[in-house]
Amino acid sequence: MKKTELFKLIKTALKTSAKITEKSSSNNLEEWDSLGHLSILTALDKKTSGKTSKIKSLADLDSVSGIIKVLKTKNIIKD
Amino acid sequence: MHSRIIDIDYYLPKKVSVKKIFEKNNWNFDNTFQKTGIKFIRKSDQNTTALDLALKASSKIAKKNRKKIDTIIYITQSPEYNLPSGSCIIQNRLNLSKKVMTLDINQGCSGFVYGLNLASALINNGTAKSILLICSDTYTKYIDKKDKTCLPIFSDGASCTLINRSKNQKILKFNFGTDGEGYKDLIVENSGSNLNKSKSTKIFMDGKKVLMFTMSNIPTLVKDILKKNKISINDIDHFIFHQASKTVLENLIRKLKIDKKKVFVNIVNIGNTVSSTIPIAFKQLIMKKKLKKNSLVLIAGFGVGYSMGATIIKC
Numbered sequence: 124m125k126k127t128e129l130f131k132l133i134k135t136a137l138k139t140s141a142k143i144t145e146k147s148s149s150n151n152l153e154e155w156d157s158l159g160h161l162s163i164l165t166a167l168d169k170k171t172s173g174k175t176s177k178i179k180s181l182a183d184l185d186s187v188s189g190i191i192k193v194l195k196t197k198n199i200i201k202d
Numbered sequence: 203m204h205s206r207i208i209d210i211d212y213y214l215p216k217k218v219s220v221k222k223i224f225e226k227n228n229w230n231f232d233n234t235f236q237k238t239g240i241k242f243i244r245k246s247d248q249n250t251t252a253l254d255l256a257l258k259a260s261s262k263i264a265k266k267n268r269k270k271i272d273t274i275i276y277i278t279q280s281p282e283y284n285l286p287s288g289s290c291i292i293q294n295r296l297n298l299s300k301k302v303m304t305l306d307i308n309q310g311c312s313g314f315v316y317g318l319n320l321a322s323a324l325i326n327n328g329t330a331k332s333i334l335l336i337c338s339d340t341y342t343k344y345i346d347k348k349d350k351t352c353l354p355i356f357s358d359g360a361s362c363t364l365i366n367r368s369k370n371q372k373i374l375k376f377n378f379g380t381d382g383e384g385y386k387d388l389i390v391e392n393s394g395s396n397l398n399k400s401k402s403t404k405i406f407m408d409g410k411k412v413l414m415f416t417m418s419n420i421p422t423l424v425k426d427i428l429k430k431n432k433i434s435i436n437d438i439d440h441f442i443f444h445q446a447s448k449t450v451l452e453n454l455i456r457k458l459k460i461d462k463k464k465v466f467v468n469i470v471n472i473g474n475t476v477s478s479t480i481p482i483a484f485k486q487l488i489m490k491k492k493l494k495k496n497s498l499v500l501i502a503g504f505g506v507g508y509s510m511g512a513t514i515i516k517c
Binding site: 157158160161162164165168169173176177179181182183 | 233234236237351408409410411413414417418421449453456457
């Protein structure tokens with residue numbers, strides 16, 4: 124997955140009109156509450172055919188940069 | 203000797219509108235409803251206990267089968283007392299024989315499957331002939347009135363399942379699993395013998411972690427039970443998953459690639475009654491005349507613990 128695809132995925136999951144960047148997080152996006160986080164986890168699971176549901180730490184990550192960091196360590200994000 | 207489910211009954215206390223609770227607190231109901239799929243929860247009165255609900259769910263079946271029942275298995279995480287066990291009290295209140303074997307099991311959402319397995323084993327090894335498997339919980343009493351996570355999900359409710367001997371195998375092989383690392387993700391910390399005044403007496407649930415647990419473990423649990431019983435997923439007529447939430451159920455349907463029509467969902471007006479969701483759904487399938495002779499029903503319970511269990515029932 125590319126970073127831009129992740130941004131798009133998060134934007135769709137949160138149903139937000141805001142632009143998603145590496146600086147986006149639950150602190151600056153109203154839609155990223157605990158329910159929004161469930162949507163992100165589900166969307167990631169769909170996109171990666173189940174690979175991300177095994178990464179327990181994703182449940183605690185409430186920033187795009189944090190998600191990118193973890194997905195890079197698992198070779199799910201490559202750029 | 204094999205075993206089979208003979209009868210199921212259940213009791214649900216009064217309906218409470220989740221929307222009204224949310225409106226009262228100025229919370230957004232629509233966003234939550236999209237994730238939970240629950241419009242009404244069931245809430246028992248302050249003075250009504252899980253044991254009271256259990257007795258209401260069991261009274262008819264017990265009355266009809268009083269002389270035959272030789273075992274009571276009581277699944278609850280809302281015990282009347284730390285001691286004695288609730289099943290002893292149930293024996294007395296239902297006026298059952300003093301020769302019955304009684305046993306409590308502390309399990310939540312997987313509890314019915316655990317109880318069914320134990321009931322089958324007790325019948326198979328000749329210990330029992332007729333078993334009352336009673337599930338009852340009053341989780342709403344553990345919920346803080348400002349808890350937006352648990353309030354719109356958990357319901358109080360009880361079920362009673364009568365399991366008897368059978369010449370034919372109707373309850374097939376079981377599969378279980380546990381991931382105790384997640385015990386803190388759904389917990390009442392200040393409870394039991396671990397009384398700590400700095401901790402809460404209210405329930406805590408990390409919904410994100412519970413979702414991750416279900417997405418990563420339950421599809422495998424389902425595939426394993428099919429493999430163990432040498433049954434294809436396409437041969438299952440009905441799936442009864444623990445009614446955790448709409449999000450969980452939709453994810454299981456997607457990940458298992460199963461026909462949505464085969465998955466029984468009754469969460470909208472009942473909510474999550476913990477260990478009773480599966481027997482209540484089973485009874486409703488029977489009442490709707492959806493079960494035919496030899497229909498295959500796959501049941502899977504999962505949640506608090508984390509704990510999970512599954513089996514297949516032949517009707």
